[in-house]
Amino acid sequence: LCRFSQEKILRLLCKPTVGRFKNQEGILNRGFKYAGIMITLNNEPKVLEFNVRLGDPETQPLMMRLRSDLVELILSALSGRLNQTQSAWDSRAALAVVLAAGGYPAHYQKGDIIQGLDQLSLPDVKVFHAGTQEINHQVVTDGGRVLGVTALGKDLREAQQKAYQAAQLITWPNCYYRHDIGHRAIS
Structure with missing residues (x-):
């Protein structure tokens, strides 16, 4: 904004x-x-x-x-x-993209193995787990909103680019996410 x-x-x-x-x-x-x-x-x-x-x-x-x-x-x-009390904030912009299970918010599959998390080491990007679970040393889907891929950037456009770059590295069957997060604020 x-x-x-x-x-x-x-x-x-x-x-x-x-x-x-x-x-x-x-x-x-x-x-x-x-x-x-x-x-x-x-x-x-x-x-x-x-x-x-x-x-x-x-x-x-x-x-x-x-x-x-x-x-x-x-x-x-x-x-x-x-x-x-003083609070300190990073002045950069931040943006989160939610990766959801297919069918969310209605009926969605649980137990799908999430791939790509172990390869994700991008600067200024964190993945917040929401609907996940670890079974037999593998992270699997366990809810509708599965992951929040969140990134920092010098401006909102850069944060958006980093978040979507990271989101593309993470997969499971029927994974989906919106492709317009931050679009109106940037345009």
Whole structure:
């Protein structure tokens, strides 16, 4: 998102919602707040959901960029000292591509052997496991959202290229993923 869009989302959606939490008696306002937001074709932000937990796979790019100790940040938040704690972030862009099992979200196959993970050693790329399991020393599919291939880049285009380059190295029968992640933000 461009800086204008980020500021607009914070001003119009996030800050008023968090403010309501603060002003409601009995609601403890410590911890994560996750806003699932969609940008319409008219470039207007629309709320899909609010959660008091981190979203998945949305957290994966955040974890790639976070340079501070996550546990320290959580403990600071719980003790009411988060505003006194500095957090450090990698300034590069991050992007995640979810590799899913064929048939997801309805009926999908489990137990397919995942190939290519052992050969994956690209800089600035991490694979987050979601729907996987290890059986007889082999990683197999065990859910609909199987892997999150997440990459850092100097800009969103580079992060996208790295994530898709890595995704192409990973295979199993009926593996699929969207090919448009980040497309609207880049174009």
